[in-house]
Amino acid sequence: MATKQRGRPRSFDRDAALEKAMRAFWEHGYEATTVADLTRAMGIGAPSLYAAFGDKKTLFDEVVRFYSAAHASFGERAYAEEPTARAALARLLHEAAAAFTRPGLPHGCLVVHAATNCTTPGIEDALRDRRQADIAAFETRIRAGIAEGELPPDTDAAALARYMGAVFQGMSQQARDGASRSDLESLAGLAMAAWPASAKADTKRQQQTSSNA
Amino acid sequence: MATKQRGRPRSFDRDAALEKAMRAFWEHGYEATTVADLTRAMGIGAPSLYAAFGDKKTLFDEVVRFYSAAHASFGERAYAEEPTARAALARLLHEAAAAFTRPGLPHGCLVVHAATNCTTPGIEDALRDRRQADIAAFETRIRAGIAEGELPPDTDAAALARYMGAVFQGMSQQARDGASRSDLESLAGLAMAAWPASAKADTKRQQQTSSNA
DNA sequence: CGAATTCTATAGCGGGCGCTAGAGAAGAGC
């Protein structure tokens, strides 16, 4: 309740430190990033870290939320602003191509890579749940497209959503392995060629790659 | 040269121990698998492990070779036995769907996952090189398909190969996240729908999903 | 048989891990 805090104030910017922690975890993953790495990157001592963020696991959870808000919100924007499921998911892939190769930031997606091969219980599960929630969101949007008549009624929404998820995750791996933004753009374009034919005739976009119309 | 070896013979089966080590690395990755985990899984003491396999990194290298021969050789078989690039890569994806979800074995692909977020120098690079070599092999087969007239001459072989690699890696991630074999089969079928239209009229296979011909 | 050779088991090395106690520094309230 009391907005005024007594005693010595914190000598560092909490959000700036969190952002540095995010970069470290994003780059090297949860376990490969040591507390010493974190304190060096954040420019603070270990006790300050523990006072401000709890323990390493709690800090990582907050980093994931920070990352989601700052670098992984393009999905919701695509759902909100694009009129069709196809347009929304095509835009999502293309924004991912940009986000996964942003200069000055680690490549790929933190949610996909930062908690693989993790011994600490719970860490791996948390990000796996997030990935599956993202694919469930794909499926929801696709089901809406089927209901609206955009997609054929016999479309397998779950399979199409999982396919898009696999492409997304594969793009992230490619970005980690050195693929450029334009590499990922053409990959995304190719991936959308697998999209089922429109049920109605008024799809807003043409197929980007060579279509056999 | 001398087949007879003097002194006390080894009391365990080296290949069986190597297979156990492979499972451990496959399941948990390089760094998350400790030497204590390995000795427990292999049923031998640490000095026996070091005498028979060198150090942890050398053992891992041998595990990767063992894995490649035992569980990742379906690519070469597909290239050798299928008449078209399309058939070869479709078969490769479907065999991957089976291999990534084999009962009694860890899910997904060791080459894709076992060395992510790795601090030990060289480990991560070695598997990245392997992944890129696999994609280069895709590209070689696709280029041959273009030369043979199977694929349109304006096909972007590098992009198509990278797309197939991303799908392959995304399938592996999906398998790790709990996808079943049939999930991956339909994913592979969807992925092949992005394959460019045949240049000649004699493609051996129909498109699995709804095609807008 | 004895001697030489090779493997195995116990125990422990140095080092880095996540994390924290204790003392001092720096601000806020009076």
Place this chain on the structure above:
DNA sequence: GCTCTTCTCTAGCGCCCGCTATAGAATTCG
């Protein structure tokens, strides 16, 4: 100014990491 509160720094805890010295057990050669 003084006091109280909170942060920060140094140092180091207990634990596990990859790895190995050493001693004893098992087998071959002469």
